[in-house]
Structures are given as C-alpha cells and as structure tokens.
Amino acid sequence: MTEICEAPAPAGTGTLTATRWTPVCDYDDLQPERGVCALVDGRQVAIFRTYDGDLYALSSHDPFSGANVLAWGIVGSRGGMPTVASPMYKQVFDLTTGRCLDDPTVSVPTFRIRRIGGRVEVAAS
Amino acid sequence: MTGRLVVVGHGPAAHRLVDALRERDSADRWQITVVGEETRTAYDRVALTSYLTEGADLGYPAHDESVTVRTGERVTAIDRAARTVTTDAGEALPYDALVLATGSVPFVPPVPGAEHAFVYRTIEDLDALRVAAGSGDLTMSRPRAGVVVGGGLLGLEAARALQGLDMDTHVVEVAPWLMPRQLDEGGGAMLRRHIEALGMSVHTGVGLERVEPGAVRLAGDVVLDADVVVFSAGIRPRDDLARAAGLAVGQRGGIVVDDTCRTDDPHVFAIGECALIGGMVYGLVGPCFTMAEVVADRLLDGEARFTGADLSTQLKLMGVDVASFGDPSADALDVIYTDPVAGIYKRLVVSDDAQTLLGGVLVGDASSYPTLRAYVGAKLPGTPEQALFGGTEAAGAALPESTIICSCNNVTAGTIRCAIAEDELTDVPAVKACTKAGTGCGSCVPLVKKIFDAELTAAGIEVSKALCEHFDHSRAELFDIIRVRGVTTFSQLITEHGRGRGCDICKPAVASILASLGNGHILDGEQAGLQDTNDRFLANMQKNGTYSVVPRIPGGEITPERLIVIGEVAQEFGLYTKITGGQRIDLFGARVEQLPQIWKRLIDAGFESGHAYGKALRTVKSCVGSTWCRYGVQDSVGLAIRLELRYRGLRAPHKIKSAVSGCARECAEAQSKDFGIIATEKGWNLYVAGNGGMRPRHADLFAGDLDEETLVRYIDRFLMFYIRTADRLQRTASWLESLDGGLDYLREVVIEDSLGICDELDAAMERHVAGYSDEWRAILDDPEKMRRFVSFVNAPETPDPSIAFEPERDQIKPVTVEVTP
Ligand code: SRM
Ligand SMILES: Cc1cc2nc3c(=O)[nH]c(=O)nc-3n(C[C@H](O)[C@H](O)[C@H](O)COP(=O)(O)OP(=O)(O)OC[C@H]3O[C@@H](n4cnc5c(N)ncnc54)[C@H](O)[C@@H]3O)c2cc1C
Ligand code: SF4
Ligand code: FES
Numbered sequence: 046m047t048e049i050c051e052a053p054a055p056a057g058t059g060t061l062t063a064t065r066w067t068p069v070c071d072y073d074d075l076q077p078e079r080g081v082c083a084l085v086d087g088r089q090v091a092i093f094r095t096y097d098g099d100l101y102a103l104s105s106h107d108p109f110s111g112a113n114v115l116a117w118g119i120v121g122s123r124g125g126m127p128t129v130a131s132p133m134y135k136q137v138f139d140l141t142t143g144r145c146l147d148d149p150t151v152s153v154p155t156f157r158i159r160r161i162g163g164r165v166e167v168a169a170s
Numbered sequence: 171m172t173g174r175l176v177v178v179g180h181g182p183a184a185h186r187l188v189d190a191l192r193e194r195d196s197a198d199r200w201q202i203t204v205v206g207e208e209t210r211t212a213y214d215r216v217a218l219t220s221y222l223t224e225g226a227d228l229g230y231p232a233h234d235e236s237v238t239v240r241t242g243e244r245v246t247a248i249d250r251a252a253r254t255v256t257t258d259a260g261e262a263l264p265y266d267a268l269v270l271a272t273g274s275v276p277f278v279p280p281v282p283g284a285e286h287a288f289v290y291r292t293i294e295d296l297d298a299l300r301v302a303a304g305s306g307d308l309t310m311s312r313p314r315a316g317v318v319v320g321g322g323l324l325g326l327e328a329a330r331a332l333q334g335l336d337m338d339t340h341v342v343e344v345a346p347w348l349m350p351r352q353l354d355e356g357g358g359a360m361l362r363r364h365i366e367a368l369g370m371s372v373h374t375g376v377g378l379e380r381v382e383p384g385a386v387r388l389a390g391d392v393v394l395d396a397d398v399v400v401f402s403a404g405i406r407p408r409d410d411l412a413r414a415a416g417l418a419v420g421q422r423g424g425i426v427v428d429d430t431c432r433t434d435d436p437h438v439f440a441i442g443e444c445a446l447i448g449g450m451v452y453g454l455v456g457p458c459f460t461m462a463e464v465v466a467d468r469l470l471d472g473e474a475r476f477t478g479a480d481l482s483t484q485l486k487l488m489g490v491d492v493a494s495f496g497d498p499s500a501d502a503l504d505v506i507y508t509d510p511v512a513g514i515y516k517r518l519v520v521s522d523d524a525q526t527l528l529g530g531v532l533v534g535d536a537s538s539y540p541t542l543r544a545y546v547g548a549k550l551p552g553t554p555e556q557a558l559f560g561g562t563e564a565a566g567a568a569l570p571e572s573t574i575i576c577s578c579n580n581v582t583a584g585t586i587r588c589a590i591a592e593d594e595l596t597d598v599p600a601v602k603a604c605t606k607a608g609t610g611c612g613s614c615v616p617l618v619k620k621i622f623d624a625e626l627t628a629a630g631i632e633v634s635k636a637l638c639e640h641f642d643h644s645r646a647e648l649f650d651i652i653r654v655r656g657v658t659t660f661s662q663l664i665t666e667h668g669r670g671r672g673c674d675i676c677k678p679a680v681a682s683i684l685a686s687l688g689n690g691h692i693l694d695g696e697q698a699g700l701q702d703t704n705d706r707f708l709a710n711m712q713k714n715g716t717y718s719v720v721p722r723i724p725g726g727e728i729t730p731e732r733l734i735v736i737g738e739v740a741q742e743f744g745l746y747t748k749i750t751g752g753q754r755i756d757l758f759g760a761r762v763e764q765l766p767q768i769w770k771r772l773i774d775a776g777f778e779s780g781h782a783y784g785k786a787l788r789t790v791k792s793c794v795g796s797t798w799c800r801y802g803v804q805d806s807v808g809l810a811i812r813l814e815l816r817y818r819g820l821r822a823p824h825k826i827k828s829a830v831s832g833c834a835r836e837c838a839e840a841q842s843k844d845f846g847i848i849a850t851e852k853g854w855n856l857y858v859a860g861n862g863g864m865r866p867r868h869a870d871l872f873a874g875d876l877d878e879e880t881l882v883r884y885i886d887r888f889l890m891f892y893i894r895t896a897d898r899l900q901r902t903a904s905w906l907e908s909l910d911g912g913l914d915y916l917r918e919v920v921i922e923d924s925l926g927i928c929d930e931l932d933a934a935m936e937r938h939v940a941g942y943s944d945e946w947r948a949i950l951d952d953p954e955k956m957r958r959f960v961s962f963v964n965a966p967e968t969p970d971p972s973i974a975f976e977p978e979r980d981q982i983k984p985v986t987v988e989v990t991p
Contacts (some may be wrong), residue, residue, distance in 0.1 A: 066962075068964075069963060070964055071963045071964045074963060076696075076698060076699060077699065078671070078696075078699040079698055079699035080853050081963040082961060082962055082963065082970060083962055083963050083964045083965075084962045084964060084965050085964075089962075089972070092963070095671070096661070096671055098416055110715075112711060112712075112713065112714050112715030112972075113970055114711065114715045117703070117706055117707070117711075118674070119672075119673065119674040119677050119678070119700075119702070120671070120672065120699065121640075121670070121671050121672040121677060122640075122670040122671040122672070122673070122674035123639065123670075123673065124639070125471075126668065127671070128671065128673070130674035132702075132703035132706070132711060133703070133711065133713075133715075135674055137673070137674070146196070154455075167973070
C-alpha cells in the first residue's frame with residue numbers, strides 16, 4: 046500500500062523500529078501497470094505502480110523459475126485484488142501479500158514502499 | 171426376495187456386469203458371488219501392454235462390500251439340475267442365476283515344441299515373458315531374439331512390447347499381409363513399411379512348422395533365431411464348462427446365447443468373449459461391456475437386447491496409426507487414397523450412391539478415426555473425398571443422436587448430450603465420469619469434447635467465449651468493438667466494456683488487436699504495459715531471465731558479409747548462437763541492457779527485427795528454387811522474400827509461418843505452414859491452415875495455378891480475415907477447423923467476396939504494408955524507450971548479478987538455478 050508519509054511513532058508506549066528507506070526512482074519514472082526492478086541492499090525488488098496510483102514492492106525473484114523476472118510481469122487484477130503474472134510460467138501473485146494465487150503454498154516476500162514528494166523509497170530490510 | 175447370482179470369471183465383462191447391477195439394484199435383489207481363476211480381481215486387459223512397458227496399475231475399482239469376490243479359484247463344473255457350481259477349492263455354490271464370463275484363451279497352434287512358447291493374455295503371462303526375455307545367456311554374440319507368431323492387432327502389440335524388452339523382433343503371419351482381419355492388401359503393405367521402419371522384421375505368407383530350442387522353423391526351411399516365442403494367433407472362447415454341462419456351443423466354439431445373452435437354460439447367461447451371440451464371438455471389449463449391461467438389465471426384469479456391435483478398432487502402437495471402422499470389407503464403392511511418401515493409406519467404403527459410410531481403414535494417419543467411426547451407417551456430411559481429408563471434422567452438433575461415439579462403452583451422442591444437459595456437466599472429465607465415454611481406449615475423447623462444446627454453445631452457455639474474468643466477449647468480438655468504435659487504449663476498452671484491471675490473458679490479446687489495427691509502436695504509452703513476456707522487451711525471454719535476438723533473414727537468404735556480422739556480434743557480446751528451425755540464426759544469453767547495443771550493431775549492418783518474440787509473421791521459409799535447383803519450376807526464394815517483406819511485423823492472434831517450395835518435391839515443407847505455396851508449371855498452388863507444433867495438420871489446398879498477384883491478394887485476405895475472427899492464441903489450423911463451413915466457406919469469403927468485406931480486408935493489408943517500420947530501429951531512435959532497457963531502475967549500468975553462464979561445447983549455457991517453491 047502507498048504510504049504517503051510515515052505514521053508518527055506513538056509517544057511513550059510500544060516499540061520503535063528503525064527502518065532504512067532506500068530511494069529508488071522518481072514516482073514519474075513509473076509507468077502505470079509496468080513494473081521496474083530496483084537493486085536494494087543486494088535484493089532485487091520489483092516495483093509496481095497500479096492504475097490507481099498505488100505502489101507495491103515484492104521480491105522480483107520468481108520462485109517457479111528461479112529467475113529474477115517478476116518485475117517484467119503483466120499487472121492486472123483478480124477478483125478486485127491487484128496482481129502480477131510471472132512472465133516466465135504465468136503464475137499470478139497478489140501484490141498486497143505476495144501470495145501466489147495459483148499455488149497457495151508459494152509466496153514471495155513483500156517490502157514496504159512509500160512516496161516522499163516526487164521520490165519512491167523502499168525498505169528492503 | 172433375494173436371488174443368488176454367481177458369476178464365473180472376473181474379467182472386464184464380469185466386472186462391468188457386477189458394477190452395472192450394483193448401480194441399479196437399489197432393492198438389493200441380488201446377492202452376488204464372483205469366482206475368478208486369476209489371482210487378482212478384474213483388471214483392464216485392453217491396457218495390458220502398459221503393464222509391461224510402464225508398470226501401469228491396471229486394476230479396476232473394487233466392487234462394493236456386498237459383493238463376494240473369490241480370486242484364485244476356478245469353477246470346475248456346473249450342476250444345472252441342482253443349480254450349483256463346484257470350484258477347485260471343493261466348494262459347491264448354489265445359484266438362482268448363473269453368468270458365465272469366462273472369456274477366451276489364446277489359440278496355440280498344434281505344432282511341435284509349442285509348449286515352449288508364451289502367450290499374451292494375462293498379467294502372469296507378461297511376468298513370465300519378462301523373466302524369459304531378461305534371462306538367458308548374456309555372453310551370446312547376437313542380441314536376444316523374439317518371434318511373435320501372428321500379425322494381427324494383438325500380435326503387433328506384443329511384438330512392440332518384445333522390442334521394448336530389447337529383443338530383436340520378428341513377426342510371422344501366415345496370411346499374405348499384416349492385420350488380415352482388418353486390412354486389405356494395400357493397407358497391409360503400408361502397415362508393413364511402418365512396422366519395418368520401427369526396426370522389426372516381418373515375414374508374411376509363411377506358416378510356422380515347429381518351435382525348436384532357441385529358434386523357430388518356418389515353412390520352406392526358413393529358420394529364425396528365437397529366444398522367446400509368443401503365440402498370438404487368435405483366441406478360442408472358454409466354453410468347456412458350458413459344453414460339459416450340456417449347453418449348446420458353436421461349431422467353432424462359443425456358448426450359444428440369444429439376444430438377451432441367455433443360454434438354452436433360462437437360469438444361465440453367458441457374456442463377453444466366451445459367448446456366441448448372433449453367430450459371432452466378439453474379441454473386443456466394447457461388445458463384451460454391452461452384453462454385461464444387457465444381462466444386468468435382464469436380471470432386473472428389463473427389456474434390453476444386444477443388437478450387434480461396432481467392430482471398429484485402433485492399433486495401440488506408438489508411432490503407427492492404424493484404424494479400421496465399420497465393415498471395411500463391405501461390397502460397395504471404394505474410395506482409396508495412397509501417399510507412399512508419407513506412408514499413408516486410407517480407404518473408405520461407401521454405399522453405391524456415395525452417401526452412406528459403411529466402413530474403412532486408415533493406415534499412417536488415423537486422425538479422422540473418431541469422426542469417421544461415428545459416421546458409420548450414417549449419411550456423410552460431404553463427399554467421401556472430403557471425409558478422407560478431414561472434411562467431416564464436423565461440429566459435434568451435426569452427429570445424429572443414435573451415433574455411437576464411444577464404442578468401448580457403447581455410448582451414443584444422444585446419451586452424452588442428455589447427460590450434459592440433465593446433470594449440468596461443466597467439463598469433459600465430468601462427461602467421462604458420468605457417461606463412461608472415453609474411459610476405454612480413449613480414442614473417442616476428441617469427439618466427446620466436440621459434442622460437449624457444441625452442446626454448451628447450443629444451450630447459450632458462454633463458458634468458452636468470455637476471454638477471461640475481465641471481459642465477457644470473445645477475441646473476435648473485442649476486435650470488432652475496437653475496430654468499429656475506434657478504441658485506442660486498453661483503459662478505455664475495459665472501462666466501457668469490461669471490469670477490473672485486466673490480466674495476462676486479456677492484456678496481450680488487446681495489445682495484439684491494437685497492433686493489428688495499427689496503433690503505433692507496441693511500446694508506445696499505455697500499450698507498453700499490455701505486452702506479453704517476449705513483446706515487453708522485443709526479445710524472447712529464456713529460462714534464466716536472459717533474452718534471445720533473432721534478426722530477420724527473409725527467405726533464409728543471406729550474404730556472407732551479413733553472416734560475418736552476426737558472428738562478430740555474437741563474439742563481441744558472448745552470445746550462444748544456433749541455427750533455428752526457421753532458416754535463421756538465434757543469438758542467446760543477452761541481458762536486457764545489452765539488447766539495444768546488440769540491435770544497434772545489427773541494424774547498422776542492415777538487419778531488422780525478426781519478430782521471433784511476437785505473435786506475428788515469423789518466417790517465410792524457402793527452398794532453393796529454380797535459380798539453382800535442377801527440378802525447380804519457379805523462383806521460390808524470390809517469392810518467399812517478397813512475402814516475408816510484405817507481411818513482416820503483421821501481428822495476429824497467434825504466430826504465422828509460411829514457406830515457398832519451388833516444385834512439388836516440397837523441400838520447404840510449405841504444407842505444414844499457416845500459408846504455404848508450392849510452385850507449379852503454371853504458377854503457384856496456395857495451401858492454408860497447416861501447422862507443425864503440438865497438433866500437426868497438413869495444410870489444405872486453397873487454390874491452384876495462381877499467378878503471383880492473385881496469390882498475394884488471396885493471402886492478404888486470408889490473413890486479415892484470420893486476424894479479425896480467430897480466437898486468442900488460435901493458429902490458422904484450429905481456426906479453420908472451427909470455422910463454420912470450413913474451407914469452402916473460406917474460399918467463398920476470400921475468392922467470391924461472399925461477405926462483401928474483401929475491399930476492407932485489402933485496404934487493411936495495404937495500410938499494414940505502408941505503415942510498416944522496424945520496431946527495433948524505433949527503439950534506438952527514442953531515448954525515452956531506450957531508458958527502459960535496464961535491469962535496475964536505480965542502477966542502469968549494473969547487470970543482473972544472478973545471471974551466470976558456464977561453458978558447453980565451446981559456447982555458453984545458463985547455470986542451472988535452484989528452484990525452491
Ligand atoms: C528458436 C526455435 C527453435 C530452434 O532453435 O530451431 C524456436 C523456439 C521457440 N519456440 Fe518454436 N521455435 C522454432 C521453430 C519452431 C517450429 C519450426 C518452424 O517454424 O519451421 C515450430 C513448428 C512449426 C509450427 O509452428 O507450426 C515451432 C513450434 C512452436 C510452438 C507450437 C506451436 C503450435 O501451434 O503448436 C510453440 C509454442 C507456442 O507458440 O505457443 C513454440 C515456442 C517457442 C518458444 C518461443 C517458446 C517461448 O515462448 O519462449 C521458443 C523460444 C526460444 C527462444 O527464446 O528463442 N514453438 N517452433 C525456432 C525459431 C524459428 C525462427 O527462426 O523463428
Ligand atoms: C494384449 C491385449 C490387448 C487388447 N486390446 C484391446 C483393444 O485395444 N480393444 C479392445 O476392444 N479389446 C482389446 N483386447 C480384448 C479385450 O481384452 C477382451 O475383449 C476382454 O478382456 C474380454 O473380456 P471378458 O471378461 O469377456 O474375458 P477375459 O478378459 O478373458 O476374462 C475372463 C476371466 O475369466 C476367468 N475364467 C475363465 N474360466 C474360468 C473358470 N472356469 N473359473 C473361474 N474363472 C475363470 C479368466 O481367468 C479371466 O480372468 C485386448 C486383449 C489383449 C490380451
Ligand atoms: S521445441 Fe520446445 S524446447 Fe525446443 S525450442 Fe521449441 S519450445 Fe523450446
Ligand atoms: S471408443 Fe474407446 S474409450 Fe471411447
């Protein structure tokens with residue numbers, strides 16, 4: 046989901062986790078429904094901007110082929126959920142959870158992503 | 171009142187009887203006991219060979235618990251007065267009804283040494299055979315030899331199995347040709363060639379004299395090495411029990427029964443291969459099942475009768491297509507087609523008015539078997555010639571209700587249609603489960619599918635038409651919407667005519683339609699996000715995420731200079747090179763960011779995109795033609811280049827392939843192409859809708875002796891009509907097969923302009939030809955598009971570090987990656 050700005054840490058209670066955000070590109074570099082791949086802390090992260098303007102980040106590593114290609118998949122929807130279909134063997138993944146909708150035993154890691162002004166940043170760790 | 175039913179034998183017939191009875195006997199009127207001599211319960215004897223070749227489990231499902239099955243026990247006598255049977259375990263079992271389902275035994279000819287031979291009937295027989303084939307003297311200087319005596323259906327199946335056990339295999343048939351019961355001389359001769367091509371030796375017209383240790387002696391003092399001898403020279407019904415009990419048996423064996431399968435004792439029935447019914451003993455499982463169904467019905471006071479059976483059969487040998495259907499020996503009009511080069515022999519027997527199909531045989535190409543078999547006894551929808559060449563690939567809707575679709579299980583078209591409607595079946599597996607059609611030899615499944623499709627269409631159920639969850643339209647409908655309303659973007663289309671945001675099915679389909687209608691570069695604007703895997707980077711994605719590059723080489727003609735450039739580029743970028751099956755060269759292992767650099771080099775040397783990545787025209791292959799070839803009658807290379815340049819870049823529902831041959835020798839394999847051209851003395855013959863690939867299909871002759879301009883005009887229209895009306899990912903072959911009216915209709919549209927759209931089709935093609943420009947050059951000319959050819963948006967120079975290669979045969983290959991799902 047898009048995080049336009051980071052939620053302020055609640056004062057006094059809870060745990061404070063430090064997140065390292067890595068800027069990856071300009072928001073305008075992202076064409077709607079056409080993914081790109083970014084190298085973040087050695088991980089290959091597929092970044093998608095959906096038609097509504099929301100941002101999603103998942104590992105670009107396609108678990109079915111072992112190749113880093115999920116970023117090149119076709120973005121669409123299934124039953125209202127935003128999805129990407131692997132370009133290799135066409136399994137479909139839920140962009141919000143990373144779960145494979147064609148094989149529920151498989152999922153790929155998702156990452157936090159946000160838009161700060163005109164920049165897009167990813168937290169890969 | 172409960173009756174006691176005793177069934178003797180537990181083969182396919184007995185199994186079906188018990189199953190059918192249990193299914194219908196809801197009041198439990200019959201208490202069933204089955205006595206079977208084999209050590210296991212009933213199994214699928216038809217598939218016996220797969221036990222040997224694949225270790226297949228042939229067992230039929232067990233009956234319900236109320237049925238007593240006594241295996242490994244043989245019935246030795248029937249006492250009809252006391253109504254009991256005695257078994258070799260010394261038991262006497264009382265019955266109210268007795269069904270003999272004792273099957274048959276292989277006939278063993280009375281020759282000296284016969285006791286050393288094997289037969290091919292039970293799982294035990296096969297186990298013994300395997301042991302014999304594997305044992306023996308391994309130091310022997312020659313390969314182990316197997317001889318099958320009998321060249322019929324079963325003999326050939328057994329011979330192939332022996333070969334599979336690494337034996338040097340011979341088939342001996344006393345008749346003048348193979349499969350004499352089904353085939354005529356021409357068919358037998360053609361079959362022989364196929365069998366010999368598999369590496370077996372065939373000896374016909376010669377009898378067996380004796381079996382000797384390690385050899386067989388044939389008539390005329392011919393001696394063949396034979397470590398294993400298998401007899402497959404026909405079957406004999408097992409009627410000994412009935413005979414001893416005083417029941418009538420036929421002169422040549424078989425327990426005489428009437429059309430209710432009853433013997434002359436009203437308490438005793440006989441079914442399956444042991445029965446002589448209507449003067450016939452049937453050696454096929456279909457009629458055996460039918461008899462079982464009749465008796466099940468009669469035991470519950472039904473009225474069923476056995477009214478004869480379909481004798482159609484198909485040889486189950488990988489790589490050899492042989493089928494016979496109906497009565498191929500009927501005395502009527504013969505239509506014979508022989509193609510000695512392709513090894514095809516087809517014969518249809520039709521009534522004297524050439525209207526009704528009586529029977530026939532197919533050797534070398536049995537693809538039309540399911541359809542033809544279904545038409546036996548019915549009026550052919552076209553001429554016999556059309557039927558021979560697949561013209562009867564009629565929609566399932568055309569088949570009359572009473573036509574038997576599945577002869578293994580005696581299921582008619584009517585029964586299938588009824589089941590689909592009443593049980594609201596939604597897929598073919600459900601149809602099979604519900605009707606049993608297609609669960610025997612499986613050869614009727616394509617026809618079952620056709621009927622299924624036709625039924626759903628007729629019922630107005632749009633299961634297959636909707637492209638995906640986002641559109642209720644077929645591809646052809648979307649094409650018309652886009653064309654007529656002038657839609658230019660996917661977003662507009664899905665907002666106005668669909669729902670959601672699309673998927674990997676509808677997006678590439680719409681991308682292809684937009685491209686066919688000429689909407690600029692396929693990576694322009696929103697189109698870029700619609701493109702399928704390979705179109706996305708205008709290159710074919712390989713298993714490790716790298717890409718391949720295929721420059722166009724029209725007609726396969728290339729100068730040495732350009733060949734050298736390809737070599738240099740490959741060297742410079744470290745690419746794996748391979749000559750493709752499409753007469754050009756593929757360069758593999760390029761990373762995304764290398765693609766523009768590679769193409770720059772190629773384009774500078776005069777190459778352009780080969781569209782190997784697109785659902786578009788691929789290649790127009792060519793033979794060498796009249797310029798060089800001493801047989802050529804026209805310049806095939808010249809025409810191939812002209813056509814390839816005309817249709818390059820034309821996007822379509824699926825890829826399009828073509829070829830041009832300079833004479834009838836057909837070195838370019840034009841008849842396997844979407845459109846193929848063969849030179850004649852007078853011009854060109856145009857063939858359409860051929861296909862290699864998964865389901866090969868020979869192209870149909872569309873028009874003959876055309877001059878070049880007419881030829882081009884016909885191809886233009888053919889292609890544009892295909893692009894407009896085909897389904898997504900439907901090649902021309904299956905498009906033509908699904909086209910109502912088939913080839914004739916296509917000719918009317920293209921030649922006679924029956925739809926009045928030829929002007930439009932012509933204009934569309936002119937627009938395509940005029941609008942063509944090289945896709946890859948356009949990328950190089952557009953910095954914005956170039957920017958997208960990177961592995962990482964935040965590190966454009968960095969290659970994907972996970973891609974690695976290792977050497978193989980002096981080139982690179984991908985390092986195999988771990989796959990962990
Ligand atoms: C490179 C080549 C094999 C070779 O090294 O010879 C090849 C390679 C591929 N073929 Fe092919 N086919 C190649 C000739 C053929 C031929 C022979 C021919 O064209 O003369 C056929 C059978 C003829 C036909 O199509 O009717 C053929 C029938 C297929 C099919 C099955 C099509 C069908 O209708 O059943 C597929 C699958 C598909 O397209 O859905 C396929 C798909 C593929 C794909 C594109 C698989 C994919 O989706 O990535 C392979 C791409 C490899 C790559 O990345 O480059 N390829 N393929 C050949 C390229 C020819 C060219 O120069 O363009
Ligand atoms: C290798 C092979 C391939 C075949 N391929 C095809 C094909 O492709 N298509 C096709 O239609 N048909 C094919 N057939 C023929 C088909 O298998 C038979 O038509 C079918 O098995 C006949 O069934 P049945 O029950 O009448 O007889 P069987 O299958 O012979 O069963 C009779 C059973 O009764 C038992 N029995 C006999 N006497 C007694 C007794 N006194 N007491 C107890 N038990 C007894 C036998 O041991 C046997 O198990 C093939 C056969 C073989 C061997
Ligand atoms: S036959 Fe199969 S493996 Fe070979 S190139 Fe074609 S698609 Fe690839
Ligand atoms: S004809 Fe054999 S399964 Fe239908």
